[in-house]
Amino acid sequence: MDQVDWQIVAxxxxxxxxxxxxxxxxxxxxAPAVAERVRRLEESGVIAGYQARIDATKAxxxxxxxxxxxxxxxxxxxxxTTAEEFPEVVxxxxxxxxxxxxxxxxxxxxxxxxxxxxxxxxxxxxNSHVVLSTxxxxxxxxxxxxxxxxxxxSEGWSRR
Numbered sequence: 001m002d003q004v005d006w007q008i009v010a011x012x013x014x015x016x017x018x019x020x021x022x023x024x025x026x027x028x029x030x031a032p033a034v035a036e037r038v039r040r041l042e043e044s045g046v047i048a049g050y051q052a053r054i055d056a057t058k059a060x061x062x063x064x065x066x067x068x069x070x071x072x073x074x075x076x077x078x079x080x081t082t083a084e085e086f087p088e089v090v091x092x093x094x095x096x097x098x099x100x101x102x103x104x105x106x107x108x109x110x111x112x113x114x115x116x117x118x119x120x121x122x123x124x125x126x127n128s129h130v131v132l133s134t135x136x137x138x139x140x141x142x143x144x145x146x147x148x149x150x151x152x153x154s155e156g157w158s159r160r
Contacts, residue, residue, distance in 0.1 A: 001046065004029065006143050008037055009046065013140040016050045053138070056106050063107040064131040067117070068099040071124035077101065080123070082156030088116050092157055099127065 001009075007027045011018060020031040020038070027034070041047045056062070071077055078092065078101065091104035103120075107113045113130070120126055 001041075001143075005037060005041060005046070008034065008041065010140065010142075012038075012047065012050075061106040061108055063105075063109065063113060064134065065105045065107065065113055066129045066131070067103045067105060067120060068095070068127040068129075069101045069103065069120065069124055070099045070126075071101070075123045077103075077120070077123040078154040078157060083158075084156075086116070086119070088112070092154070094151075094154075 004027065008023065011023055011026050018026075020034045023029075023038075024031045024034040029037075038047065056064070069077055074080075077086075078094075083089065088105045088107055089103050090106050091102075093102040093104075094100065095102055105113070105116060107116065113128075117126065117128060
């Protein structure tokens with residue numbers, strides 16, 4: 001990606017509904033040039049999709065929790081379940097260290113959290129944290145400063 005691609009990505013992260021004309025005016029390119037660059041960014045997977053940002057509280061899910069999992073042998077959540085079985089789980093992160101994964105949950109209430117924790121408990125040891133408030137969220141992706149390597153994805157937990 002060159003500097004112009006990063007400008008396009010930055011503008012689309014601020015407002016994914018920009019037209020090619022609007023985007024072109026912001027970065028000083030013609031609409032057809034912007035359209036071609038966006039098409040290439042989409043085809044290469046840099047732009048993975050477009051979505052609305054939802055206020056979870058206003059959508060009826062005011063409670064956020066994080067759960068660290070240390071799965072039991074043969075009961076790994078990522079290998080024995082699918083995303084559809086746990087709609088409350090909005091993010092899954094594989095971890096190094098004492099726990100194997102970190103889950104981010106969106107929930108309607110404390111009883112809802114309790115029920116999900118009971119179901120997650122079937123997969124191993126947990127350490128849960130209820131979020132009191134979120135001070136900063138949704139930082140945009142910026143140009144990389146280091147090198148990365150591919151990781152094998154977990155079945156059943158990918159976006160459609």
